[in-house]
Amino acid sequence: MEITNLSFSYQERLIYDGLNIKFKDGIPNIVIGPNGTGKTTLLDTLARLNPPDTYAALVNVPSTKEIGYQLQRTLFYPTLTVKQTLNMYQKIDHAGGAVPTELMNKVFTTVLKPLESIKMGKLSGGERRIVLTYGTCLLNRKLYLFDEPLSGIDPSNATLIMDMLCSLAEKSTVIMTTHQLEQLKNRRSQIIGLNQGHCVFSGTYTDLLELEDTQDISEAYSNLINSSRAR
Numbered sequence: 001m002e003i004t005n006l007s008f009s010y011q012e013r014l015i016y017d018g019l020n021i022k023f024k025d026g027i028p029n030i031v032i033g034p035n036g037t038g039k040t041t042l043l044d045t046l047a048r049l050n051p052p053d054t055y056a057a058l059v060n061v062p063s064t065k066e067i068g069y070q071l072q073r074t075l076f077y078p079t080l081t082v083k084q085t086l087n088m089y090q091k092i093d094h095a096g097g098a099v100p101t102e103l104m105n106k107v108f109t110t111v112l113k114p115l116e117s118i119k120m121g122k123l124s125g126g127e128r129r130i131v132l133t134y135g136t137c138l139l140n141r142k143l144y145l146f147d148e149p150l151s152g153i154d155p156s157n158a159t160l161i162m163d164m165l166c167s168l169a170e171k172s173t174v175i176m177t178t179h180q181l182e183q184l185k186n187r188r189s190q191i192i193g194l195n196q197g198h199c200v201f202s203g204t205y206t207d208l209l210e211l212e213d214t215q216d217i218s219e220a221y222s223n224l225i226n227s228s229r230a231r
């Protein structure tokens with residue numbers, strides 16, 4: 001799956017200037033970059049939510065009905081309980097949705113089971129995000145897009161969510177955005193760095209540390225962004 005030569009602007013603001021990205025199968029693709037650099041816009045483009053003249057840049061991207069997209073500001077029904085919300089996700093696909101993996105079962109038992117009878121509107125922001133991320137994993141799709149699934153999630157639950165998304169990537173293409181770079185340590189993933197309309201990095205966590213000659217991922221990220229700004 002690829003994006004080739006994508007140029008896109010919101011009114012006078014240029015977001016991508018001939019953007020090229022090759023996504024990997026088998027491991028999650030993690031899109032990183034400064035605020036406002038176009039990470040969400042990239043997921044929107046893949047989901048074909050942006051104008052049709054962007055479609056030509058999409059190579060081998062599944063059709064919209066084969067895509068599961070968890071938006072950053074995901075809609076939910078506040079009066080449904082967690083159990084009802086997850087049942088609803090399971091019923092979206094006529095075939096009954098995906099069979100939960102072992103790791104999904106672990107997330108369910110550890111985090112969601114105790115919340116089952118609580119209404120969505122009464123959950124904390126982090127709890128709600130876990131429910132909705134889990135629900136998206138219940139859909140049976142070829143491509144999953146997650147916009148900041150780790151935002152507001154405590155480190156222990158973030159590890160569980162990342163485990164779940166890595167296992168999902170073994171059978172489908174997974175693309176997510178995040179600012180939580182420390183969660184990517186010791187994980188197989190492709191990191192895609194965006195800055196100023198271009199892909200400025202594509203490689204593993206270790207590749208990024210080696211490129212910037214540091215053991216500190218925050219420093220590596222800052223150096224990457226500052227050096228690509230200066231270009």
Ligand SMILES: Nc1ncnc2c1ncn2[C@@H]1O[C@H](COP(=O)(O)OP(=O)(O)OP(=O)(O)O)[C@@H](O)[C@H]1O
Pocket residue numbers: 010011015033034035036037038039040041042
């Ligand atoms: N519908 C829109 N109309 C006009 N400008 C928009 C629209 N949606 C997004 N933008 C602008 O496009 C830029 C990229 O937004 P986007 O949400 O893709 O950034 P992001 O990299 O996901 O940021 P963050 O890390 O803060 O979530 C921002 O400057 C934003 O203000």
